[in-house]
Amino acid sequence: MPRAARSAVRPTRRVRGVLGALVLVASVLSGALAASSPTAAAAEGRTWVVDAVDSTSSNLWQSVDTGTSVVTINVGDTVEWQFDRANQGHDLVSLAPTSAWESVWPTPLVEHREAGGTPVTYTFDQPGTYRYECSIHGSMMTGTIVVVAPGDNQDPTIDPVVEPTSGPAPLVVHATANAEDPDGDVVATSWDFGTGAAATYSDHAMFEYRTPGSYVVRLRVSDGRGGLREQDFPVTVTQGNGPTEPEPPADDELPAIDALAAPAQGAAPLAVAFSTQVTTTGTLHSYSVGLDSYPDLTGRAVLVRSRGRTHTLLEVAGTKPSAVHSAVHVHEQACDDNLGGAHFRFDTDQAFAEPNEIWPLFTSDATGASGLVEVTKPMRAGPKAVSVVVHDPDNSARRIGCADLTPGTADLTYSWDFGDGTTGTGADPDHTYAAGGTYTATVTVAHGTGEHAGHVVVRDSVQVVVAAPTPPVTPPSPAPAVDTTPPRISRIGPLRTVRTGRPTVRARVADRDSGVRKKSVALRVDGRRATGLRYDTRRGLVTWRPKKALAPGRHVVRLVVTDAAGNRTARTWRFKVART
Structure with a gap:
């Protein structure tokens, strides 16, 4: 389906509580990758589009029909994965079952596409529940296809x-x-x-x-x-x-949301802490005295709020080179409103101090750039966290840069459908599932006030798998130990600026119980798979050196390691190649 045609059909992120009624017992299932000439089943069935979507806050698979990573189709229908909403390369890999309700892909799916690459199609000939992922982003970017019998x-x-x-x-x-x-x-x-x-x-x-x-x-x-x-x-x-x-109008806009559940699986009765993760963003610009002192100041700010956690990201350029910026804060008013007003505080009954505020401080490099600054606080920020202000490094009373975090969150309403016939409200509700089953919990976020209250909404869903309770059984002998401990990645590098375009990327891998083989070690640099990887299994040493010199600038390394028991660990780090 052409991009222009699909622009009129793309929904917001949502799926209602349907997956819980579709738990299927998997047997030997068959499916086939759709060839260039359509099969009879594909000609009779429908095609359902799933996009790879990249944004500043997340990477996800999004169904055009549900707005989420879950889509339900009929036997004989085709799923088409498209990459025109991606801004980086992605792997599309089928997953082996990890639960009784999941199904085996008869023809494994192992594909890679760059942003804007040709679609991948797959026709499903038998009922089942099929899961897949982008191996670059792991559990952050998984999807589910539920195929039902006609x-x-x-x-x-x-x-x-x-x-x-x-x-x-x-x-x-x-x-x-x-x-x-x-x-x-x-x-x-x-x-x-x-x-x-x-x-x-x-x-x-x-x-x-x-x-x-x-x-x-x-x-x-x-x-x-x-x-x-x-x-x-x-x-x-x-x-x-x-x-x-x-x-x-700006007051119609709603922030990006993600539905979260902890734990997402367990035995009944299962008490689950749900959370609506809300992401607001802003563009940093020069203002106040910065208009004269730092007219080229630019950057971006991201604030991600969830249950018991606020994660702040900040990148600044165009400020004073090689300077300690000891006054950078999240504020409680917009940039043009009293210059951002006072510092935002999690608890207004407590004093203004770093433990009660968000301070994304940094030391600029020789070009006046901050690099990526990240601060995580163990509390959810309230709606008054609306801007990020950068103060003059030479005089903290002077404000030189600001970013408004939008859309606003002050009047948001949160409605939950837990997928078992019950509902709830609030950003972070608790719910207990009494019976076994697979449930899809959906949160709906809307404006509670204003002319368009309730007319514009965003939705997201999260799946919770609940096992039926079983009576205790005394085993005749102790059950063998199960390895549930993922591998450990340490001693990563390089982490700072290097002066060669062919640095040695390194890491040490340790797994006490199951061990790690070379084929289970995947390294990507700037989203591309690193070839010529070396792995010393005895010492657990992973090394790689590029055949061609890397371009000057910042580079991102992601290492994914899976042990023999299927436990996986991922680690991401960054380094910079200096200009010669």
Whole structure:
């Protein structure tokens, strides 16, 4: 499917609680990679698109039909993985089953594509639950294909109303799907308004067009068992009387979210601590006295909030070279509001001090750049953490740079569907699963106030596998020990600036119980697999030297090691090649 056609159908991230009803007992399953000429099954079935999506905060597989890494299809349907939303290379690798509900891929999937590369297609001929990953990013970037057998499932029904479909800009269009399912399945509804903006997951949605042009609004309704309805609605926006803006109002925007669960598997009754991870970002710019002193100051800031954790990333360039920046803080007001106001505090009853604040301090290099600065605090930051301010290294009372963290989080509402018939609210709820099964918990985030409250939402899901409780059994003899300890990676390098374009990348690997073989050691530099890797199994020493000189600048190394028991460890580090 061409990128232009899919821009009108891409949903936001969401999947409703359907996977728990689709636990399948896997036997010997068969599937085939789709060839250049389609098979009969592929011709009769549908094609479901999954994108590799890279952003400043995450790397993920995202289904066009569910907005998440999980997609449910029928036997005979085809999945097409596309890479036009990636900005780096990715591996697409099928995973062997680790639980009873997972299925074996009859034809293993081992593919690599650079950003914008040709799609990978696979036609599924038998029911099952198939899992896959990008081996470069590991568990951070996994996906699931649930294949159900054709039967008496009926497609959902829709009675859509989209109005108005023409008029001058700014044109506010209301869309209602009136979606139902004759089988009583939970339907997932997505509206894409054809501008490239994130789709909306709700039966009723609204969108304001501010730029004249012709658009296609696409409705997609899925019942989670392979049933799908879709319909397009042309919309024409003419030139209005007044000036128009290219983007929707900022107060419509919602932050990127990720649903988290800890633990994600265990025996019933299983108490799970859920969390909505919220990511806000900002562009650093020169302001206040920095407009004269540091007019070229630039950079970026990212704040990731989750249960019991706030992770801050900062990169700054254009400030004073080789200087200690001992005053860099997250603030509680926007850059243009009282110059960012006071420092943000986790607990306003406590004093202003580093343990109660976020200080991404740094020492600039000879060019005035900070490099990547990361600070993690064991608390979730509240909505008043709205900007990052850099102070003058020579006078901390003077402010030289600022980044507004957007979108705002002050009025967000959080609604949870735990997938077992119960619901909850709040960013970080607790829930106990009483019975065994595979559940998909979904969080829906929306604005709670304002003109568009409830009309624009984002969703994400996380899977929880609960084993049925079993009565205690006294074994006739002690059970053999199971290796659950992953390998250890240490003594990595280089970590700083090197003066040669062919440095030796090194690391030491240790695994006490199962051991590590060379074929289970994977090294990538700047996303590309490193060939000519050396691994001394006796000493556990991993070394690699590039055949060609690396370009001057920063380089990223990722080492993934798997022991004989299947336990895996990944380690990422950075170094810089100096200009000669």
